[in-house]
Amino acid sequence: MITKIASKRGLIKKPKVNVITLGCSKNIYDSEVLMGQLRGNMIDVVHEADSVSKDDIIVINTCGFIDNAKQESIDTILQYSELKAQGKVAKVIVTGCLSERYKPELQAEITNVDAYFGTNDLKDILSSLGADYKYELLGERLLTTPSHFAYFKIGEGCNRPCSFCAIPLMRGKHVSKPIEELVNEAKLLVRNGTKELILIAQDLTYYGLDIYGKRNLDELLRHLSDVNGVEWIRLQYAYPSGFPMEILDVMNERDNICKYLDMPLQHISDSMLKSMRRGITKQKTLDLVSAIRDKVPEIALRTTLICGYPGETEADFNEMKDWVEETRFDRLGCFTYSHEEKTHAHVLVDDVPAELKEQRVEEIMNIQQEISLEKNVEKVGKTFKVLVDKKEGEYFVGRTEFDSPEVDNEVLLHAEINYATIGSFVQVNIDRADDFDLYGSIVK
Numbered sequence: 001m002i003t004k005i006a007s008k009r010g011l012i013k014k015p016k017v018n019v020i021t022l023g024c025s026k027n028i029y030d031s032e033v034l035m036g037q038l039r040g041n042m043i044d045v046v047h048e049a050d051s052v053s054k055d056d057i058i059v060i061n062t063c064g065f066i067d068n069a070k071q072e073s074i075d076t077i078l079q080y081s082e083l084k085a086q087g088k089v090a091k092v093i094v095t096g097c098l099s100e101r102y103k104p105e106l107q108a109e110i111t112n113v114d115a116y117f118g119t120n121d122l123k124d125i126l127s128s129l130g131a132d133y134k135y136e137l138l139g140e141r142l143l144t145t146p147s148h149f150a151y152f153k154i155g156e157g158c159n160r161p162c163s164f165c166a167i168p169l170m171r172g173k174h175v176s177k178p179i180e181e182l183v184n185e186a187k188l189l190v191r192n193g194t195k196e197l198i199l200i201a202q203d204l205t206y207y208g209l210d211i212y213g214k215r216n217l218d219e220l221l222r223h224l225s226d227v228n229g230v231e232w233i234r235l236q237y238a239y240p241s242g243f244p245m246e247i248l249d250v251m252n253e254r255d256n257i258c259k260y261l262d263m264p265l266q267h268i269s270d271s272m273l274k275s276m277r278r279g280i281t282k283q284k285t286l287d288l289v290s291a292i293r294d295k296v297p298e299i300a301l302r303t304t305l306i307c308g309y310p311g312e313t314e315a316d317f318n319e320m321k322d323w324v325e326e327t328r329f330d331r332l333g334c335f336t337y338s339h340e341e342k343t344h345a346h347v348l349v350d351d352v353p354a355e356l357k358e359q360r361v362e363e364i365m366n367i368q369q370e371i372s373l374e375k376n377v378e379k380v381g382k383t384f385k386v387l388v389d390k391k392e393g394e395y396f397v398g399r400t401e402f403d404s405p406e407v408d409n410e411v412l413l414h415a416e417i418n419y420a421t422i423g424s425f426v427q428v429n430i431d432r433a434d435d436f437d438l439y440g441s442i443v444k
Contacts, residue, residue: 016044017129018056018089020080021144022073023063025151025200025236027096028144031061032151034095034122035142041131047144052083057091057129062098064170066338073098074110081112093117095125097170119171120156139185146389148423149196149232149405150189154182154220158202160239162266163277163344164309164337167202174203176211183223190229193423196387197230198404203239205247215244225254231425232387234404236262240288241279248295258401261292262302262331268323269316272309277344289327300402302331305364308357309337310348317360324367330375331408332368334361369435376409376433383443386411386428388420396420398428400438411438418442 017038021031031047038045052058058080062073073096080092091114099106100118107116117125123133143150157172158165186197201207208216224233233256235247240263251257267273270282280288292299305320324332336357339350386398389405396413398420403409411428413420418441420426428440 016046016053016056018049018052018058019045019047020058020060020076021048022061022076023065023069023097025198026153026202027061027063029141029151029153029200030096030119030122032141032144034059034061034125035144036140037122037126037134037137038129038131039142040134040137040140041126041129043129043131045142047142052089054087054090056089057093058083058089059093059095059125059129062094062096064096064098064101065166066335066340068338070098077106077110077113081110084112093125093128095119095121100170101166139181139188141189143192143194145405146423147193148387149198149389150194152182152186152189152197152199153177153201154199154204155201155207159206160203160241160279161277161344163275164266164306164340166340166343169342171202174201174206174210176207176209176216178211179216179220179223182220183227186224186227186230190227195229195423195425196232196234197224198234198236200236203237204235205238205243215242217244218246218250221247221250221254221257225250225256231256232258232401234258234260234401236404238263240265240285243288243292245291245295248292248299251296251299259296259299260302260402260404261299262404264304266304266306267309267316267320269312269319272312272316272320275311275345275348276306276309300330302333302404302408303329304333304335306335306337307360307364308352308354310339310345310350310352312337312352321363321367324364325371328371328375329368330402331372332364333407334364334368336361372409373433373435376435376438379430379438380433381430383427383429384411384440386413386426386440388413388422388424388426390422391415396422398426409436409438411440413440413442 019031019035021027035045060076063069077094083089084092093115094113095117099116103116115128126133155176157174158168159174268282384400386400388396388398390397394415396415398411427443429443430438430440432439
């Protein structure tokens with residue numbers, strides 16, 4: 001439905017804006033803020049509508065992190081620019097990481113896009129859509145996730161010097177949001193039914209250094225934990241170098257902080273870690289993982305790794321493979337190295353063949369599949385608090401505190417014998433397990 005607003009000349013129509021989001025949870029958050037502002041301007045806005053009309057304005061929030069993500073973004077821009085050429089949509093606007101990084105190239109190659117904006121151009125995007133930035137809407141968003149969980153961005157940008165990463169080129173230096181602002185945002189979310197906050201940033205553990213002069217994630221966690229109605233707080237994207245151990249004390253103190261930590265480690269070989277400019281050694285990594293598990297024995301550790309970084313030898317890879325087997329991460333993702341322009345690693349020779357990169361990823365994930373199965377089997381016969389996310393086919397699908405949405409394991413409850421309300425917490429006894437899913441029954 002097209003929203004109508006009054007003007008001195010009578011009624012004028014404002015178009016429907018269809019926002020398309022590509023990439024990570026940080027982009028999801030940015031799209032939600034944009035849509036909240038549009039709605040506050042009485043503009044009809046939808047997220048990834050199945051159908052489009054000739055009056056629609058398409059806003060594509062792009063990803064520019066690695067080759068596959070860049071290609072998906074380019075394909076999406078081309079798809080909608082072609083629809084515009086055919087008269088099937090009115091305008092196409094591109095924002096996000098890809099257009100921050102490659103705006104001149106995109107403008108030269110895809111010319112019938114109406115405007116390109118970067119990652120920090122929210123006010124300009126709104127202006128191009130006939131909207132004003134409303135400061136009174138600070139913290140308000142139009143969620144694209146189910147209302148019971150929300151990605152919760154506590155900072156923007158990154159100060160880390162990792163050689164393979166283009167994020168600082170696209171997102172700039174780290175900027176923390178003040179605690180008061182974040183607490184207010186959490187209260188607004190809870191008022192609208194949110195129960196789980198998934199804390200995100202390029203680097204959670206850097207939080208506070210720029211505005212408080214110290215790593216202040218532990219204090220932020222205490223304040224968020226105190227917000228009435230927040231039942232789970234989950235930590236994603238914690239950098240290992242300079243890791244603030246005091247956040248683990250808060251995790252032990254507060255029942256609503258999930259015993260879950262996503263800490264991308266990328267590699268374990270000292271030569272790789274040094275070339276990657278990670279600011280940490282193998283021994284320090286081993287000590288850190290051990291210290292975290294000692295302090296929070298129940299914690300679920302998730303990490304991500306890179307295979308095929310320039311100069312990665314068979315010995316480097318085997319060292320990482322042995323470490324994965326020994327460390328037994330609860331959750332693990334593995335990716336092939338992407339050779340990114342203007343990063344420090346781009347001057348190196350991308351010398352590991354693509355097929356070998358893929359083969360190494362497969363080997364790591366096969367090891368992790370076995371570990372995941374063994375860890376899941378250990379849960380059979382035990383009871384867990386589960387947040388029900390959705391109903392899919394014959395099953396209600398939920399998660400324990402040890403799992404993030406989309407990327408981690410799920411708990412499946414057969415709908416014929418279990419009834420659950422979406423967004424509710426239930427106690428579930430685990431009946432059986434496979435590689436990445438648990439099957440259970442609600443405890444009455």
